[in-house]
Amino acid sequence: MLTPDLLRSTFQVALPYERYVLTGSPDQQKSWARVHESVALTPDQRAVLAGMTRRVHIIITSGMWCGDCAQQVPMLDHIVRASSGALHMGLVDRDVHKHLADIVRICGGNRVPTVLFANEDFEFLGLYGDKSLARLRAIARRSVGASCVLPSARLDVSEAAATLADWVGECERAHLIARLSPRLRERHGD
Helix, strand or coil, rough: CCCHHHHHHHHHHEEEEHHHHHCCCCHHHHHHHHHHHHHHHHHHHHHHHCCCCCCCEEEEEECCCCHHHHHHHHHHHHHHHCCCCEEEEEEEECCCHHHHHCCCEEECCCCCCEEEEEECCCCCEEECCCHHHHHHHHHHHHCCCCCCCCCCCCCCCHHHHEEEEEEEEHHHHHHHHHCCCHHHHHHHHC
């Protein structure tokens, strides 16, 4: 299913964050930029990310129209930038890459964002999405309204901080799986 060949070929056509955001309408780009400007990693989060040594590929199925993507993917861009080159991210549009979207369905639906983690050989490490635990808890507390927030909706500051912490944790988890792999430790002599 999520073979190294599929993950590698998808990553090769995936867009870097900046180019992906440019595929959106001016209003969508503004929404993503507003969130991106508000993201602030803590010193502890920066230290964890800067200490990463294994290469981890992050493949995100997304939609520029999606509020959850607009509010979470900019966080992942900050996380990748703070990782000292260990994390590499590429984004693909869910509707363009339907084959992958169908493979990574969550609860029977083509959800976005869906984040796939792969090691340096593009071997599957994990899948996470479409909302972090903090986002799910906040939505459950509100439990009314649309199931998909609008891209222009503002994220509560405490919810944003908890969501960012969730994503840092998931990236750290994927990195540690790769870092502790006996095969990769033997390859890298560490």
